[in-house]
Each structure stands twice: as C-alpha cells, then as structure tokens.
Amino acid sequence: MLMAADGEYLAHVYYGKKIPDEALVGIMRFDESPFTPATNNRDRASYLDTLPLEYPCFGIGDYREPVLRIHAADGTSTCDLRYKGYKITEGKPALEGMPATFATEKSPCNTLEVILEDKPAGLEVSLFYTAFEQLDVITRSAVIRNVGEKDVFLTRALSACVEFDTHELDMITLNGSWARERAVERCRLHHAKQLVDSCKGESSHQNNPFVALCEHKADEDSGEVFGFNFVYSGNFMAQAEVTQHKKTRFVMGINSIDFSWKLGRGEHFTAPEVVMVHSDAGLGKMSRTFHDLYRSNLIRGEYKDKRRPILINNWEATYFNFNTEKLIDIAREASKLGIEMLVMDDGWFGHRDSDNSSLGDWFVYEKKLEGGLKHLVDEVNKLGMKFGIWFEPEMVSPDSELYKAHPDWAIRIKGRELTMSREQYVLDYSRKDVRDYVYSMMKKILDSANIEYIKWDMNRQHTEVGSSALPADRQKELWHRYVLGVYDLMERLTTDYPHILLENCSGGGARFDPGMLYYSPQIWCSDDTDAIERLKIQHGTSMCYPCSAMGAHVSDCPNHTVGRNTPFATRGDVALVGTFGYELDVTRIPQQDRDAIPGQIEKFKKFNPLVRTGDHYRIGNMFEDNTWDAWMFVAKDKSEALFEFVQVLGRPNERSRNIKLKGLDPDAYYYEESKPEEKLSGAALMYAGVNVAKMWNVDGLYGDFVSKTLHFVKA
Numbered sequence: 001m002l003m004a005a006d007g008e009y010l011a012h013v014y015y016g017k018k019i020p021d022e023a024l025v026g027i028m029r030f031d032e033s034p035f036t037p038a039t040n041n042r043d044r045a046s047y048l049d050t051l052p053l054e055y056p057c058f059g060i061g062d063y064r065e066p067v068l069r070i071h072a073a074d075g076t077s078t079c080d081l082r083y084k085g086y087k088i089t090e091g092k093p094a095l096e097g098m099p100a101t102f103a104t105e106k107s108p109c110n111t112l113e114v115i116l117e118d119k120p121a122g123l124e125v126s127l128f129y130t131a132f133e134q135l136d137v138i139t140r141s142a143v144i145r146n147v148g149e150k151d152v153f154l155t156r157a158l159s160a161c162v163e164f165d166t167h168e169l170d171m172i173t174l175n176g177s178w179a180r181e182r183a184v185e186r187c188r189l190h191h192a193k194q195l196v197d198s199c200k201g202e203s204s205h206q207n208n209p210f211v212a213l214c215e216h217k218a219d220e221d222s223g224e225v226f227g228f229n230f231v232y233s234g235n236f237m238a239q240a241e242v243t244q245h246k247k248t249r250f251v252m253g254i255n256s257i258d259f260s261w262k263l264g265r266g267e268h269f270t271a272p273e274v275v276m277v278h279s280d281a282g283l284g285k286m287s288r289t290f291h292d293l294y295r296s297n298l299i300r301g302e303y304k305d306k307r308r309p310i311l312i313n314n315w316e317a318t319y320f321n322f323n324t325e326k327l328i329d330i331a332r333e334a335s336k337l338g339i340e341m342l343v344m345d346d347g348w349f350g351h352r353d354s355d356n357s358s359l360g361d362w363f364v365y366e367k368k369l370e371g372g373l374k375h376l377v378d379e380v381n382k383l384g385m386k387f388g389i390w391f392e393p394e395m396v397s398p399d400s401e402l403y404k405a406h407p408d409w410a411i412r413i414k415g416r417e418l419t420m421s422r423e424q425y426v427l428d429y430s431r432k433d434v435r436d437y438v439y440s441m442m443k444k445i446l447d448s449a450n451i452e453y454i455k456w457d458m459n460r461q462h463t464e465v466g467s468s469a470l471p472a473d474r475q476k477e478l479w480h481r482y483v484l485g486v487y488d489l490m491e492r493l494t495t496d497y498p499h500i501l502l503e504n505c506s507g508g509g510a511r512f513d514p515g516m517l518y519y520s521p522q523i524w525c526s527d528d529t530d531a532i533e534r535l536k537i538q539h540g541t542s543m544c545y546p547c548s549a550m551g552a553h554v555s556d557c558p559n560h561t562v563g564r565n566t567p568f569a570t571r572g573d574v575a576l577v578g579t580f581g582y583e584l585d586v587t588r589i590p591q592q593d594r595d596a597i598p599g600q601i602e603k604f605k606k607f608n609p610l611v612r613t614g615d616h617y618r619i620g621n622m623f624e625d626n627t628w629d630a631w632m633f634v635a636k637d638k639s640e641a642l643f644e645f646v647q648v649l650g651r652p653n654e655r656s657r658n659i660k661l662k663g664l665d666p667d668a669y670y671y672e673e674s675k676p677e678e679k680l681s682g683a684a685l686m687y688a689g690v691n692v693a694k695m696w697n698v699d700g701l702y703g704d705f706v707s708k709t710l711h712f713v714k715a
C-alpha cells in the first residue's frame with residue numbers, strides 16, 4: 001500500500017499479508033516526532049529521513065540508501081521526486097529489450113503506474129507495479145525520463161525499494177564460488193548496511209541476485225518471508241539497511257559501481273524488473289511461489305512445458321580430446337541405452353585443442369570433425385538421436401582470426417594492458433556490428449546441419465571496461481549496454497530458431513538468474529557434478545529457481561571436481577531433480593553402470609512430469625546437517641508424490657530415521673507404489689512420518705552416499 005504523504009512524497013505504507021482496507025494512514029505516525037516538524041515545514045530533513053519512501057532520492061535529507069542519484073548539468077547530485085499521478089492498466093507491459101515476467105490467460109494481472117517528477121532536474125519517473133494476485137507476487141520496475149532541456153546523468157537508478165517497519169529480520173542470501181554456487185547463508189540484520197552484489201559483468205558465482213528477508217522464527221514451513229529476485233544478468237546490488245529507528249530499508253537494482261547513464265533531452269532509461277514474493281508460510285512456500293511464477297510467467301518457448309531430451313554431453317568424457325569417430329562411438333552406445341541427444345561441447349571450432357584458442361572463429365575444426373559437421377550430425381540422427389552444440393558467443397581468443405581482424409571489438413581501455421582471463425577477452429556486445437557478425441557465424445553453423453540444442457557458455461568476467469564505440473561520457477553505460485546486447489542476441493536466436501532448446505551456462509552456474517530463464521528454459525547449475533556436492537547446490541538454487549530448470553547430469557567417478565566415489569544410483573537420483581542427462585564416456589564406464597542407464601532413464605521419464613509441474617518441498621538441509629538430505633515433489637492435486645532420501649554418511653548405532661513428509665492431503669490415504677496393501681493417511685505420513693529403513697525393508701540404511709526414492713499414490 002502506498003500513499004502520497006503531504007500530497008507530495010510517495011510513501012510506503014504496508015507490504016505483507018493481504019488486508020481488505022484501502023487506507024492505513026494511522027500506521028504512518030505522522031503526528032510523532034520527528035515527523036511533526038514537516039507539517040509546519042520547519043525540518044524537512046528529519047521528516048524525509050524517517051518517512052518510509054517508495055523511490056528515495058539522494059541529497060534531500062534522507063540519509064538512508066537512495067535508489068536514484070543524478071549528475072545534473074550544473075554538476076550537482078541532488079534530485080527530489082514528488083508525486084504527480086497514477087494510472088492503472090490491464091495486463092503487464094513488456095520491458096523493452098529486457099527479460100520480464102508476463103501475464104497469461106491463466107494469470108491475468110493489472111499494472112499500477114505511479115508517476116513522480118522532479119521539475120528542477122527535468123525528470124519524470126514512472127514506477128510500475130504488477131500484482132500477480134493468485135501467486136502473492138508483485139513485480140517492480142521503473143522508467144526514468146528526461147523531460148527537461150538539459151542532459152542529465154543517472155549515477156544510480158535502482159529498480160525497487162521496500163521499507164519494513166521493523167529490524168527484527170533475518171537476511172538469506174545465496175553465495176558461493178565456482179563449483180559451489182548458491183550456498184544458503186542466513187544472518188540477523190544489524191544496524192548499518194548489509195549488501196550482496198556483483199560488479200563482474202554477470203550475476204556471478206559469488207552472489208546470486210536473490211535475497212529473502214524473514215522473521216527470525218521463520219523456517220521452511222512457517223513464518224513470514226519476503227523474497228526478492230532481480231530479473232537481470234549483469235552487475236546488481238541488493239542491500240538491507242537497518243536505520244537509527246530500527247526500521248529496515250531494502251533496495252535492489254543495477255549496481256551503481258561504475259554506473260552512469262546519460263539521458264539526453266527526451267531520452268529515457270528503464271530499470272530492470274524485481275520480483276517480490278510474499279509468503280506467510282515459510283521459505284518453502286516462498287520458493288514454490290517463485291517456481292510457479294517462473295514456470296508459467298517467465299520461461300518461454302517450445303520446451304516451456306515439455307520434458308527435455310535426455311542428453312549426453314562429451315565435456316567430462318573427452319574434454320578437448322575428441323573427433324568425429326569418438327563422438328559417434330559415444331552416440332552409438334548412448335542410443336542403445338535410451339539416451340536421446342548428443343551434445344558436442346567445447347573444442348569443435350577454429351583450431352581449438354585447449355582453452356587458449358579460437359573463440360570467435362565459429363567454423364568447424366576439420367582436423368577433429370573429419371567429414372564436416374553435417375556428416376557428424378547426420379550420423380547421430382541416424383542413430384535416432386538429436387544433436388546439440390556448444391558456443392561461447394560473447395568471447396574472443398587473442399589468437400583468433402576474429403581478434404586479429406578486429407582487436408577493437410574486445411572490451412578494453414585504450415592505452416591500458418588488457419587483463420587475460422581463461423586466455424580470452426570479452427567481445428563488446430554493446431556494438432550491433434559485433435553482435436551481427438557473431439550471429440552470422442553462428443547462423444552458418446546452425447543452418448549447416450540439424451542442430452536441436454545449444455549450450456551458450458560464458459567463461460570470464462569483465463575487466464578494463466571500455467568501448468571503442470562509445471563517447472567518453474557514455475563509457476560507464478557499457479556494463480548495462482553489454483547485458484542488453486546479450487539479451488538482444490538471445491532474443492534473435494530464440495525467435496529465428498524456435499525449435500532449438502537453449503541451455504545457458506557460465507563456467508557452471510555463474511549466470512543462474514531469472515534474466516537468463518526468460519531466454520533459456522534451463523541453465524547449467526554447476527560444473528560440480530558430484531552427487532553429494534549437488535545436494536547443496538540444488539537446494540540453494542531451489543530457493544527461487546524451479547528444479548525443472550536446473551541442468552543436472554550423471555557423471556563418472558571418481559568425480560572430476562572433488563574425487564569422490566558415489567554409487568551410480570545416487571548420481572541418477574540426484575540428477576533426476578533437474579533436467580537430467582549424462583556427462584561421461586559411456587563407452588568406458590563400468591558395465592554395471594551402463595546396464596543401469598535404461599532403468600534410470602525410465603525412472604526419470606516417469607517422475608519428470610511431477611518435477612516439472614508439481615510442488616517442491618525441501619525436507620533435509622545439508623547446510624544444517626550434512627549427514628542426510630530429503631525432498632519431495634507433490635502433484636498439484638495431491639494425487640501422488642515423489643520422495644527422495646540420501647543418506648550422506650552412514651552412522652554407527654543410531655536409531656533409524658522417521659521423516660515427516662510434506663504437502664500431502666491429510667485426509668486422503670496413500671500407499672507406497674511397491675506396497676499397495678499398506679495404506680496410511682496423509683496426516684500420518686506428514687505428522688508422524690515414515691521410517692525410511694522400514695520402508696525399504698532394511699534394519700537401517702548402511703553405507704555412505706546411498707539414496708532411495710519412494711512413490712506415494714493416493715488410494
């Protein structure tokens with residue numbers, strides 16, 4: 001709920017559990033000091049420094065974190081937005097050139113546009129709020145227009161601010177590194193500012209653009225939670241600030257480090273979308289709301305509601321060391337086992353034998369792919385399999401023909417040494433000519449053979465950010481223009497090739513964000529394919545991203561990242577949660593593992609509809625107890641549920657575990673598929689629990705890294 005305080009300042013009144021009232025002015029405490037002076041106009045600063053504001057500006061006596069700051073023609077930074085009016089429109093307008101959630105027939109929505117103005121600065125701002133009522137979701141974005149005579153520079157233009165009338169909150173964030181992305185961290189808010197951000201040019205391995213603020217007592221299943229997710233794939237910031245009066249201001253948007261945007265007369269800037277989810281029943285409900293929204297109102301394309309082909313990717317099987325014969329060998333064996341698609345990963349182009357060459361030269365490496373790409377794809381197709389291919393379209397290697405011809409196409413600052421990372425540079429995607437060139441190369445490849453899947457990778461962050469095509473006063477726009485360029489190319493690709501399944505990837509999961517989900521219905525979760533490490537990674541990712549979008553594969557052992565040996569069955573059960581596939585040399589794995597593949601595939605096919613459309617419940621939590629994990633997928637109509645359990649470490653002399661299931665109908669009766677005669681009420685299964693050992697007819701689960709699945713069906 002919003003109001004125009006004093007008729008001028010757009011104030012935040014309330015956000016939380018639904019209430020029927022239209023006005024709640026009492027809770028604003030306008031008669032309390034230090035608001036009082038404002039009414040007689042003596043002390044605007046103390047008024048503004050305590051007033052909960054919807055879109056706070058810098059420089060007018062509100063000393064908390066601003067969302068808008070400018071560099072005006074006279075060199076000053078102050079801006080002061082006052083309320084001008086509002087409009088309500090049906091539906092949800094698209095964000096030009098950027099990803100955003102959309103309305104569908106099943107989830108109609110209305111959009112509120114509140115207009116603010118700063119007359120001296122010549123600025124007008126529209127704040128957009130769309131309520132997806134059935135889902136307890138509000139999305140936010142902002143458009144800032146220069147309606148004055150002079151140029152104005154935005155030096156900060158965040159997307160949303162939410163004020164909380166308390167500091168009694170925990171902040172949950174998803175942090176990590178390469179191969180251990182999105183670990184859940186929770187801390188109590190304290191006075192001052194607590195920030196997560198990225199200034200790497202992508203959303204990053206280190207901090208995900210997700211934050212949840214919740215009551216201290218909130219847990220998986222109870223308590224009030226507010227989730228925020230930024231629909232953007234570049235630099236971001238998300239910050240909670242506890243103020244002097246023990247209130248909390250939360251802001252989210254494009255990172256203002258090295259950000260500046262020139263608004264000439266009549267120009268505008270669009271701040272990307274923030275998705276806000278409210279839950280009155282803990283983190284689990286928050287996650288399920290995000291999952292529902294993203295599955296139906298963000299992910300697009302032919303694969304949106306479809307099971308994805310079971311793929312085998314040759315990266316961990318061969319790395320750069322492959323040729324046509326090797327790939328066909330893998331495909332031949334894979335096709336016999338029921339695998340549906342071969343994905344040729346890095347190393348098929350230019351003269352790439354290691355990661356130090358050829359990016360940008362998107363033509364076939366004939367020495368490796370003897371007979372050409374079409375020959376390989378045709379052979380794979382003849383085996384009854386689809387074919388997919390890897391690209392890293394945003395990058396260029398110093399030894400490439402592309403770089404030699406166009407060194408100025410790399411992001412760099414003239415006169416400065418350019419930092420090398422993974423032996424490659426980043427292309428200047430703010431330039432249309434660069435994007436057009438890369439796209440024309442990709443198109444040639446895509447049109448040359450029957451390619452049905454692309455893995456779009458991105459393996460380095462930005463340094464020395466400068467563009468040879470931008471004037472000095474627009475250089476700081478490059479970070480954002482780059483992201484817009486990436487979106488532009490992905491939009492072209494997915495429009496021109498609607499049948500191609502696009503999977504995003506960034507050195508594992510460094511760009512697992514909702515911006516990318518708008519273009520690709522799945523994202524490679526992490527380069528760490530170890531089943532046990534994946535328990536944490538997938539748990540953290542599920543905080544706001546649907547499991548059906550998580551790229552997850554069964555790989556070989558000892559695991560290439562951590563050296564761990566886990567049973568093949570456990571690897572399959574953990575990958576089952578995601579898109580599912582294989583990342584190994586199927587011609588060389590032990591025969592017993594090979595023999596298990598058809599069964600795993602059958603299991604995946606059976607349960608994938610539940611994973612894609614059901615409700616996800618986290619039961620175990622490896623961040624709190626790393627000896628076990630468990631989770632469920634429950635059909636929306638509660639007619640069936642998949643329960644998965646992993647005993648991570650066997651323990652001596654412990655009582656076997658009773659686990660309380662979640663999400664079932666308490667009044668219905670269920671049986672486990674293998675024991676139709678044993679019926680138990682949903683209430684018993686949820687409130688008393690199931691004994692995991694008894695269910696599998698064993699005294700106790702024995703051994704490390706063992707997994708089990710149970711399928712409960714309504715009687």
Ligand code: DGJ
Pocket residue numbers: 315345346355390457459505506507508509524526527
């Ligand atoms: C990083 C990805 O995450 C891997 O899966 C693989 O595609 C390599 N890049 C290839 O260079």
